[in-house]
Amino acid sequence: MGLFSKEFSNVVEWQEYRDDVMFYKWNNDEIKKGSRLILRRGQDAIFFYNGKIEGIFKDEGSFDIESQIIPFLSTLKGFKFGFNSGVRVEVLFVNTKEFAIKWGTKNAVNIPMPQMNLPGGMPIRAFGTFACKIDDYGILMDKIAGIKQQFMVEDVKDRVIPMLDQLLMKWIASEGKDMFNLQANSFEISQGIKEDLDMEMRKIGIAITAFNISSFSYPEEIQRMQEKVAGQSMVGDVGRYRDVGLADAMSEGKGAGASAASDMVGLQMGMAMGQQMVNQMKEDANAEDVKETAQSPKFCPNCGFKTNGAKFCSNCGQKLV
The missing domain is CATH 3.30.479.30 (Band 7 domain)
Structure with a gap:
């Protein structure tokens, strides 16, 4: 048979379009005279012969293969209708989407x-x-x-x-x-x-x-460790790991063990809070002393006697602050 036969023209198309297919190969023993190429949106058609690309078509539409396709193919355009060569042309349809x-x-x-x-x-x-x-x-x-x-x-x-x-x-x-x-x-x-x-x-x-x-x-062990570290960062700076560990023991334990752990956690938290209060009071007192020392004159402005940081002059009784 020739490249084209006079009867039973066919349609070269990729009709069964699926989203998961990247390319589909159409092949037949011959492309008949009067056959048409149909290209849909998102498709390219590659004509090839003996594994060699003859032409690539990208415009969507319906095209007459005899008059609109064959003249642009590199090798097959030299074939004449009725030429008995047994030529078999294949078409690869490519899905162009990402x-x-x-x-x-x-x-x-x-x-x-x-x-x-x-x-x-x-x-x-x-x-x-x-x-x-x-x-x-x-x-x-x-x-x-x-x-x-x-x-x-x-x-x-x-x-x-x-x-x-x-x-x-x-x-x-x-x-x-x-x-x-x-x-x-x-x-x-x-x-x-x-x-x-x-x-x-x-x-x-x-x-x-x-x-x-x-x-x-x-791994689960690493995830649990990350969660524990994140929890420790929220507890504070005093006995962080110890307190969290005791809290874990309290929540996971039962009976007397859980009660003892609870009492210990309460004691530890009370001690920590008390210590923080003492430290704060010391800081406040020191700040006040520094403030007063900075504001008191070294000598009494009334009699010139040395003040030694006092609030009143020890010589004449003049108020210094």
Whole structure:
């Protein structure tokens, strides 16, 4: 059969449009005379033959393949109707939109922490989103589209997730980030991971346009420790760890043990408050003495006798303050 046959014209289109499909390959034994190409919004059509791109069309609409498409194809425009060559033309429909994909570490990533002597490191999980889109049609054809009928968002995710463990370890550990406050550095970590991921995924024609870390998750023991430290910071400066520990014992204990802990907490708090009151009184007295000393003259303005900081002159009785 020729490139076109005179009967049974067909429509070249991607009719089953799904949000999770990145490209779909239309193929047939022949494109018949009178056939039309239909391009919808958000679609590009790539005509290729024997794995080589013949032309890329991006304008949405309905086009007559004989008069509007074939004349612009690099090789096939030389074919004449009725030319018996058995030519088979394929069309790759590309979803041009940007895809947002959720990600999460399958297993905890052990980040080395030599200063804490943790065997294997600190186990951390992370969650977030990344965005991607098809960027280079030539590389896409060479690496993926030549052997696949369609390519799904899940296929991209399957390639990205295995790389995240090493990238998280690289951008957390090697940069010396605060392991207990990673969320504060999440933007910088995300940007580093995005650059590395983008470099890898462009090898198959896909660009990573964004990468975000929504949250980091620590082991339960570490989370409890962080909560306790946060609680201690609210207690005050007097016996912080001791008082919080006693309060924990009081709330978790039962019977006589809980009562004893409660009494001890009350005693400790009373002593601390009393000591703070004494310290405040001393500070007030010292401040008053300094004020009075600063205001009293060294010599009596009436008789010139030395005052020694007194309120009245000991020689003539003159009031000094």
